[in-house]
Amino acid sequence: MQIGTSLTHFLIESQRAHKAASGDFTLLMNDIVSACKVISSYVNKGNLIGILGSAESENIQGETQKKLDVISNDVFTNTLMQGGQVAGLASEEMDDVYHLPATAQRGKYLCVYDPLDGSSNIDVNVTVGTIFSVLHAPEGVANPAEAEFLQPGTEQVAAGYCIYGPSTIMVLTTGDGVNGFTLDKDIGEFMLTHPNITIPEDTSEFAINMSNQRFWDAPVKRYIDECLIGKEGPRGRDFNMRWVASMVAEVHRILTRGGIFMYPIDSKHRERGGKLRLMYEANPMSMIVEQAGGLSITGPDRIMSLAPQKLHQRVPVILGSKNEVQRVWDYHKA
Numbered sequence: 335m336q337i338g339t340s341l342t343h344f345l346i347e348s349q350r351a352h353k354a355a356s357g358d359f360t361l362l363m364n365d366i367v368s369a370c371k372v373i374s375s376y377v378n379k380g381n382l383i384g385i386l387g388s389a390e391s392e393n394i395q396g397e398t399q400k401k402l403d404v405i406s407n408d409v410f411t412n413t414l415m416q417g418g419q420v421a422g423l424a425s426e427e428m429d430d431v432y433h434l435p436a437t438a439q440r441g442k443y444l445c446v447y448d449p450l451d452g453s454s455n456i457d458v459n460v461t462v463g464t465i466f467s468v469l470h471a472p473e474g475v476a477n478p479a480e481a482e483f484l485q486p487g488t489e490q491v492a493a494g495y496c497i498y499g500p501s502t503i504m505v506l507t508t509g510d511g512v513n514g515f516t517l518d519k520d521i522g523e524f525m526l527t528h529p530n531i532t533i534p535e536d537t538s539e540f541a542i543n544m545s546n547q548r549f550w551d552a553p554v555k556r557y558i559d560e561c562l563i564g565k566e567g568p569r570g571r572d573f574n575m576r577w578v579a580s581m582v583a584e585v586h587r588i589l590t591r592g593g594i595f596m597y598p599i600d601s602k603h604r605e606r607g608g609k610l611r612l613m614y615e616a617n618p619m620s621m622i623v624e625q626a627g628g629l630s631i632t633g634p635d636r637i638m639s640l641a642p643q644k645l646h647q648r649v650p651v652i653l654g655s656k657n658e659v660q661r662v663w664d665y666h667k668a
């Protein structure tokens with residue numbers, strides 16, 4: 335589709351390609367797009383309307399929630415609930431599965447989301463985002479429970495993120511490639527600006543929180559040491575490093591120019607299974623990265639083939655440029 339095509343047009347054209355399509359998925363995507371537009375406007379306003387800072391409440395992860403974590407969660411939850419295309423919702427900011435009110439219309443899908451990713455950056459005006467994953471709802475179940483959400487990443491119908499940076503960009507896959515749309519705030523519409531995104535297979539740029547170095551396992555220590563030694567060492571070239579502390583910003587950079595992002599298992603996070611969450615961070619980002627020609631692993635395993643055990647389960651995440659992630663994968667197998 336041509337650059338400048340609106341996201342609305344793109345979704346309807348994609349629907350037409352599926353003869354059996356009912357339009358329900360297009361409506362759901364429209365609700366997700368509307369919610370992200372509202373969150374984008376809140377993020378932009380920040381302390382103009384007093385919404386920076388902590389909300390004095392804690393989520394199930396034991397993290398103090400930011401006001402914008404709570405606001406973004408309410409906007410996303412209410413917009414999708416009122417849209418009538420979901421049977422159940424789950425979020426980083428809600429301990430349990432959200433059950434729709436009895437009066438609410440139920441739809442064919444489940445949606446799991448991280449309403450505001452990169453929360454530690456919101457008060458310092460650094461890029462944040464919203465990450466979402468769409469799954470099929472089991473037929474005939476009025477109030478899907480946690481078990482119904484625990485589907486492997488390969489079962490995702492769609493995945494995406496909306497990044498709130500210098501510009502607001504929605505990146506989306508429905509299993510047929512990855513496309514990016516920039517929000518034109520003057521007309522309130524997302525326009526196709528990044529068609530058929532593919533990740534360069536090679537890179538000289540890694541992203542990892544170096545302050546955790548002493549806690550890393552041998553394969554990651556070896557990989558990063560070799561990058562740091564640079565051209566004098568076995569890699570024969572120098573590497574650069576980036577760390578924004580917003581997964582959505584790291585993944586967007588990698589989709590744009592390649593790279594490898596790592597939040598591996600380490601002795602500090604081992605008990606919890608990792609830092610990042612499988613259902614609403616690792617799985618949706620893995621579908622996007624794989625659809626763009628990259629790889630996404632835990633270390634020994636492909637993330638998308640994991641069988642989820644819990645809604646807020648944490649996993650190690652290593653994703654990005656194919657040949658670099660393959661090297662880390664081989665180091666874990668060695």
Ligand SMILES: O=P(O)(O)OC[C@H]1O[C@](O)(COP(=O)(O)O)[C@@H](O)[C@@H]1O
Binds near residue numbers: 426450579
């Ligand atoms: O603070 P650290 O260790 O650098 O971790 C940063 C990581 O934590 C996160 O902020 C966790 O996500 P949330 O902000 O949604 O809780 C990721 O976006 C980011 O990659």
Ligand SMILES: [Mg+2]
Binds near residue numbers: 448450451452581615
């Ligand atoms: Mg997050």
Ligand SMILES: [Mg+2]
Binds near residue numbers: 448449451
């Ligand atoms: Mg979050």
